[in-house]
Each structure stands twice: as structure tokens, then as C-alpha cells.
Amino acid sequence: MVQALYRRWRPQTFEQMVGQEHVVRTLRNALASGRTHHAYLFAGPRGTGKTTTARLLAKAVNCLAEEPGDRPCNACAICRAVNEGQLIDLIEIDGASNTGVDDVRELRERVGYRPNEARYKVYVIDEVHMLSTNAFNALLKTLEEPPPHVIFVLATTEPQKILPTILSRCQRFDFRRIALNDIVARLEYLAEQEGIDVQSEALTLIARQATGSLRDAESLLDQLAAYTDGGITVEVVRAALGTGDEEAVAALADSLADRDMARGLTIINEAVDQGADPRQFARQVAEHLRALLLTRLGSDATLLHVVNSQREVFQAQAARFSPHQLARLVRLFTQAAVEGKAAWQPQLPLELAFVEAALPDAEPPPSPAGTGPSLPAPAQRRPAPGQHPARQARAAAARTPSPPQRAQPGEPAVHAGRPEEAELPPASAPLLLEEIQARWADLLSAVRPFNLSLEALLRSGQPVGVEGDTLLIGFMHDFHKSKVQDASSRRIVEQALGKLLGQSLSVRCVMIRPGQQQEPAPPRQSPPAAAPSAAEDPLVQAAVQKLGAQPIDPSR
């Protein structure tokens, strides 16, 4: 079996590394001056060179070349052994498979032994974020003061999952996504070396798809090279990626401008029939609309990606939308590109997004009135913006006189201090409360990324008052209250509040009785004044008609 391109062409010297100059330079300087650290952490997205750099480092510290600047030489016994994956003193550990504390204990026992043939034993722990907390802690002492002949390299794609105590013991290098041009250049080089015939536009397409991961780009090139005997053309890449025709994308945007639903749906159907991947197509449409939006807002940057002959058409198309519309469309299609996981009909999210996008936006949301059961307050899954006009107006009013520091985030922080807030007239408290109430949903979604269950807990609570700079959140159940009152949860809420409102508030949880709501319940059927005949009560009538209730006369 032939090795994959990305394995065969793994860089063997620092010069061959693509991108990551900041990492390479620092490491080479350290090597040249003999000041290597004993523990490194390599963090960065997939396919950016973490494992490769770790192996280079292992070679360089052990290389037998006289001149430090020449290391790794790839000629000495050590370098060759590393290249063949046979150096006993380079120990690569799969952190995701050896996650337990016992694995680390075993490692610690072996760390003490001297290297077999090389100068240093280099431990590379890949996917280190998967180690359990206990395993991390067991590693701490070793990582802080390992024997002089040991170098640790931890590599991970998710540095945020690593304990701060580990982080502080390592020299950290952040690997960046690789720039498009660098990827294209690398692919060109590989294609030349491998004798792959490929159009340069096709390479750009591949590189764009890889979104900064060199491994993705090389895999794709590999795959395409295996597929065709002839050259790799733009068409071949499109077939492989399921990318739709640019013209189809532009035509779809046109039909959006015309609100011509029939044509748009036909375009989608044709594109999918011709082998476009619906998700990929949605992504393309979103990108196109984004370019239109930027053009509409007066940016020239996106025009650079458009072919000269098409620029006028493109600009004309942009002029047909309002920026507001475009923003909404971008959102719809971006959502279609990410949602609908494993849908039974892959093109459905795209079609849905299109239909929604092509509908006139002025109409009120569909009301089941006339057709649906008319229960009070029908459940709206997605409250349309502008559903509570009164509330929003109030919130807007509340925002205008609010402290100025939020309007100018660039102002020195001193301004945002508390003393000034304390001088605010007391009237600001209810206003603030109203603002918080109006933006409660924003707060929930701000909390969500930090703690899902906290968001759920907050849903059962409601802001009930502001005392000084403390926000009171009311709960009906003691359990909910104590959970949110918990120091760590409270801190998250406070931070989110601070971000949202631009002023720091502390949070206190209180109990409220059911029914004690800050906002009056929407006026439903007011209770009958003098209890007329029960059968006339609209509630009873609804129960009889809709739920099949049987009225019973209590007097009998």
C-alpha cells in the first residue's frame, strides 16, 4: 500500500515547514543556543504541523551533526531512525487511548531511565486533551522537574481543555491556520514532485476547501490524483466536493431578488441532480450573499475574487437587495449549511431556507387562525422579531438614557467604574430591570456556551428586581435557586450580564411564589364577574368543543 501524501511528504527539516514561522524561528533559536525547554505544548487546529514539529524537535535535539544550525541533518543514524519511526528514545504516546492515571504512572516510572542511544528521551503525547484530570495531576511533578535527559512535547487541538497547572509548566506554541497562498504553493510543489497534472485554479479550489489545514488539502489532492488519469481540472474538483456551478449560485440569488420561488426551487433541484452536495451548495450561496452584502456596504475587497467580466453583473445584483435583506439571507443559508444533520432528505434544509428567504418579509408570521385550534397564546416555536413591540419599545427607551460608557467601549475603563453608577438617579433601577427583562433571552444565550444546564435553570427563573447594583432573580423552587446561587454559576451569570449591559451587576437569587410575576399575565379571559351559568363560560365551552369534555350539573 502506498503511503498517503501527507505522510510521505511530512516535512523532514525546519525549512520544509509551511507557515508557522513564529514557532519554527523560536525553536531554532533555542536549539542553536542550546536552551531547549523541558516541556512544550503545541496547540492549534488540525493539520497545521503539531506532530511534525514535535518529531523535528526530537530529531534536532538528538542529531549528531557538529553544527547546531545544521540540525536536524537527516543523515546521521539518529535522524534516519526517527524518519523511519524506529528511534527508541522518541516515545509517541496516544493521549486519547492512554487516558488513565495508571498510564501516566507507568510513564513516570520509565522516565527515570537514561536514553538508549540518543541524548534526550523525547516524549510526545498527542491528543493530550483527552487525559483524565487525575492523569494530568499525576503528570504535574514530572512535567515541572523532569530528569535532565527528558523532553516532553504535548500536542493538542483543544488547549482550553488542559489544566492551567499543566499550561504553566509548558512553553506554549500556538499553531495557526495556514494561509491560502501557502497551501496553494505547497500543493503546487507536491504536484510537481509527484508528477500530478493539475490546473492552478483547481488547486485554489482545493486549498479553499481545506480552510487552513494542510493535511486536509493534501488528502484531497491525493484523492483526486488517485481518481483521474488525466489532469485534475476544476470540474473534477467540483464533482469530488459536490460544489455547484457558480452560475447556478448567482441565478439562485437572482431568483431571491425576484422572489421567484418556482425558479429557485428548480435551480436547487437541478444543481442537486447534477451532483452538487446540498450542504456545500448552501454554503456557496451563503458565501455569495455575503460577498453581495459586503459589496452593498461599499467594500471593494470582495470584488477581487470576482472575474473582471462579471463585476458589473455582480454589482448590479448587489444593488437589488437592501443590506438588511442580505444580512437575513446570509443567516438563513448559513443555518441551512450547518443544520439538518442526517436529514432523510439532504436537500430539505436548503429548500426550506430558500422558501423562507423568498417569502415577503413584511407579512406577519403564519397564524393558525381560521385553520388551527384557537387556544389562547398559541405556542410559537420561534418568536419572530418584533413580536413584543411594546416590550421592545420599552427596552429601547430604557437603553437611551442608560450610562454612556456602553455606547463608547473605547473610553478609558475608569469611566465604567461603580462610583459613577451609584450617583445615577434611583429611577434607573426599574429601567435597568426592564432592560434586563427585555434582554433575558440574550442573557440565556450568552450563558449557554458556558453551561447548558445553567441556561435551563435560568429559564425557570425571572428577573424580579434590582437593588443597587444587585440583580434579584426569582425562582419558584428552592432547588433551582440554590443551584444558580452556587458561586461558580453566579459568576457565569454575572459575567454574561456585564458583557450584555456593559456594567457590572452582582446576582442574588430569591424565592417567589407561583403566580407572583413581575409582568402581569397577558389579559386572558377575565374571571366571570358573578359566576353566570357554567356552560356559558368560554373556558368550559372550549373544553366541551375541543377536548370533548362532558358537562356535569353539580346540583344533581
Add this chain to the structure above:
Amino acid sequence: MNETGWDIVGHEWAVGLLQRAVARDELFHAYLFTGPPGVGKSTLALTLARVLFCAGESRPCGNCQPCRLVASGNHPDLHFLSPESRSGQMTIGQIRDLQRQLALTPNMGRRRVAILEGFERANPSAANALLKTLEEPPPYAVLILLSPDSDVLLPTVVSRCQVISLRPLPASLIRRALEERHGVDPERARLLAHLSGGRMGWAVRAVQDSTLLQRRQRRLEELSALLQAPLVERFRYAAQMARDTELAGEVLDVWASWWRDVMLLAGGAKGPLTNPDRGEELEKLAARLGPRAASALVDATQAAGECLRRNVNPRLALEVLLAFDLPRIS
């Protein structure tokens, strides 16, 4: 047999790529097949395994010992992993077992092939545990991951595989395959081809299990009835439906396909419908509801399905759909 010789309907692109790789002995060490359920992922994976193991002349021959062993599921070098039935997840224990087995040289031929079905249900530690193996497996090993979608997997997993995405087949292709290979009469083949939504596996299952089609018809009739039913009826139906979540999910899929047709008709699309046998009824609904309401119903039906998958109280989710989202049309 079709021209590929691999006995696979459609997916010429994917089959061509794999054939070429096999012929040149340039097989990649890790593949990821994606596509909606029933589109042919495991069929393709198993075919590839047979080709790799086959000892006959024209691979896969189907007669040699390895081919027979694969067919009976007993080939010692073929490892077929699917999520544990108890937890519904692929666990790190399973992955470790696999790694142990892969570390041994092949028993019979030159290769070991691991097919990991339903990899989207591998839990995070299992998926992470596979990373190193996926990047640099032993030289004789080929790993094939199957998942409906690459976006639901860890990006680190996807970037280590060659991704081959199988897209739904055109209805005409399925219709022909059904007529030619399974002896289905043209009228029925046409209907099944449309209903399948481009998934050959589903179409074949529908041929073998005639009740599948009947059940589907019944679901749609029930939906029609529900549209006219008062709330009591709807609540009763939801309660009954909620007893079997898996079945309810199926029903919702059928309904979603129905509302999609309504939406497409309301939007004036000329494309093929999923339920062409009920064109008249669909047209009427489309004219009545209009595109906005129809798309809202597709959304609501899918949302209910999503709720079921996420373990929301099924009865509640279904009641919301039936009582609030479904319009009443008399």
C-alpha cells in the same frame, strides 16, 4: 450487472475512485463514507472488503473461500463494528478491542479491514481514541468509517480520512435498477423510486417488505384524518404514537416528506415529488396553505423529530406538533 463490475447501483464516482486505487494498489489507509441512511454506504464498504480479500480472478468473484467468508460474516480479518445496542453508542472499549486486533498481522491474506458503522454515534472518548490509529495504522490495515454526515464527526477524525460522500441517486436510476434486478413492475418501481428519496437500500427493503409501503400509506391517511380531527382525537393519537419512539420517528419522516411536497407545490416547483401517487390531495393542500404555512409545517415536523432524537418526552413533543402546529382543515 452494471458496467462497474462491482455490482453497485450508481455512485460511479466513488466506485471509480476505489477501483482505481485497488488496481494501482494505492489504497488509502482510512476512508470515510458519508450519505443518508440506506444510500449504500455499508454495501460499498463490504464490497471493497470483498475485493481486497478475494483470491479469485475477477475480484470480487464471490466463489473463493475469502469471498464466502465475508458473505457469511466470518472472515477473520474483517472487523465490523457498530454501536453497542445497549447504550446506542460506540465505546472506547470497542475501539481498544479493535486496536488490539488490528495490531496483529492478518490471518489469511495481506490485509485487515475494519468497517466502523454508525461512527457518528461513537462517543467523544472513543472517537479520540481512534485518532492515532486513523492517522497511522499498521501498513496492512484499511479503516472504513461510515456516517451520515461528516459535519457531526470530530474535525480531527475527518481530516485523517479520505472522505467519499455518497449522494442520493436520481430516481430514474433506482427505478431502472428495481425493474432490472428485482423484477419489480414498472408502475410500482416508479413509485418506490420516488419514495426512496434516492436511497437504494430503502427501495430494496421496500421491495422485500411489502408492508413498508402499506404502513406508509396508512400514515398518510392518518395524517389526512388528523387534519380534520378535533383536539381530543389529536391528543389521543399523540398518546398512542408516543409509545414507540422509533416508530414515531419513522412516521414523522413520512409526514415531513409529505409537507415538503406541499411546500414545493405551493412554491410552484416543477421538480419531482416524493409522493407522486397523491398529487391531487397535495395540490389541494398547497393551494390552501401557501408556501409560508407549508414550510412552517416542514419545520415543525422536523423539530418534533429532532426532539424525539434528543430524548424529549415524546408525548409532549408530539402533542405540541399535533395540537399547535398542525392546522385544522375541514
